Amino acid sequence: MTAVLTAQHLTKNFPVRGRFALRRSTVHAVQDVTIGLSAGKVTAVVGESGSGKSTLARMLARLISPTSGEVLLNGDPVPRGAANRAYRREVQLVLQDPFSSLNPIHSIRYHLSRPLRIHGFAADTDAISELLHRVALTPAERFIDKFPHELSGGQRQRVAIARALAVRPEVLIADEPVSMLDVSIRLGILNVLADLRDNEDLAILYVTHDIASARYLADAIVVMYAGQIVEAGPARQVTDAPAHPYTQLLLRAAPDPDRTEPVTDLAGRGAPPSLIRPPSGCRFHPRCPHAMDICRTKAPQPLPINADHTASCWLYQEKHHPTE
Numbered sequence: 001m002t003a004v005l006t007a008q009h010l011t012k013n014f015p016v017r018g019r020f021a022l023r024r025s026t027v028h029a030v031q032d033v034t035i036g037l038s039a040g041k042v043t044a045v046v047g048e049s050g051s052g053k054s055t056l057a058r059m060l061a062r063l064i065s066p067t068s069g070e071v072l073l074n075g076d077p078v079p080r081g082a083a084n085r086a087y088r089r090e091v092q093l094v095l096q097d098p099f100s101s102l103n104p105i106h107s108i109r110y111h112l113s114r115p116l117r118i119h120g121f122a123a124d125t126d127a128i129s130e131l132l133h134r135v136a137l138t139p140a141e142r143f144i145d146k147f148p149h150e151l152s153g154g155q156r157q158r159v160a161i162a163r164a165l166a167v168r169p170e171v172l173i174a175d176e177p178v179s180m181l182d183v184s185i186r187l188g189i190l191n192v193l194a195d196l197r198d199n200e201d202l203a204i205l206y207v208t209h210d211i212a213s214a215r216y217l218a219d220a221i222v223v224m225y226a227g228q229i230v231e232a233g234p235a236r237q238v239t240d241a242p243a244h245p246y247t248q249l250l251l252r253a254a255p256d257p258d259r260t261e262p263v264t265d266l267a268g269r270g271a272p273p274s275l276i277r278p279p280s281g282c283r284f285h286p287r288c289p290h291a292m293d294i295c296r297t298k299a300p301q302p303l304p305i306n307a308d309h310t311a312s313c314w315l316y317q318e319k320h321h322p323t324e
């Protein structure tokens with residue numbers, strides 16, 4: 001299946017100054033990431049804070065430009081620099097915070113009619129009601145003339161998704177869309193995203209630190225650590241048979257009512273590394289329970305585990321190509 005949106009070898013470095021502005025450093029936020037988003041599929045990017053997942057989402061939304069690498073929309077390269085209106089129409093971003101993403105002085109009618117008008121679509125009550133219906137805010141007349149402060153966090157996030165849908169995008173990038181919501185209403189938002197995938201054939205990138213929600217929603221999972229992809233594959237395979245030690249730890253740290261052993265505390269294995277001076281070799285080696293000598297000096301490349309399932313780990317290099 002051809003990807004609607006493809007990132008090829010994306011790298012993003014941020015220059016930073018030291019405390020006295022004397023020394024310049026570089027934050028290596030994302031390194032050499034390749035990923036494809038297909039119509040009718042949810043791809044989850046999973047990782048802790050500082051893994052580079054939100055920077056990747058912002059590069060794909062063209063809010064920031066990559067340092068190197070390329071973004072392709074339906075196979076055509078997207079020029080560097082600010083995205084044009086046509087790109088924004090095809091690729092929409094939903095942010096984490098539904099409390100600040102809607103302007104409190106404007107009604108829901110205003111928030112939804114504005115993108116419709118800007119992109120030349122009918123912006124009447126019927127069009128707005130249809131958008132509200134697609135995100136299960138029904139009956140629409142109960143919500144259409146309300147202001148953001150009159151809605152719950154979950155309802156605001158549904159409005160933010162409806163606003164993204166107004167321009168009829170092919171790709172929806174949802175950056176931690178449920179992390180600021182009560183646990184009790186997260187499932188409703190995930191189900192809205194699942195319906196959009198199933199009924200409207202949207203290609204969805206779901207960015208999250210919560211691998212359990214990725215397992216629930218996603219068709220494919222990409223695990224990022226310290227700016228790099230460490231494992232990628234079909235969601236079931238990655239979560240039922242995780243290959244990379246970091247993915248295994250993430251899953252052991254996630255709540256699971258069926259598990260009998262205690263939840264692993266990821267912080268107990270140390271903090272994620274500095275991205276100014278990332279660890280040599282495998283970036284996970286300071287926290288990895290299986291680290292070997294080679295892990296400290298040489299970076300592993302992605303290796304096949306199964307069809308469409310890869311992991312970057314020397315454990316599999318040893319298995320596939322015993323030490324020469």
Ligand code: SF4
Pocket residue numbers: 244245246282283284285288289290291292295300312313314315
């Ligand atoms: Fe652990 Fe080594 Fe695999 Fe990295 S390459 S995850 S340090 S075993």
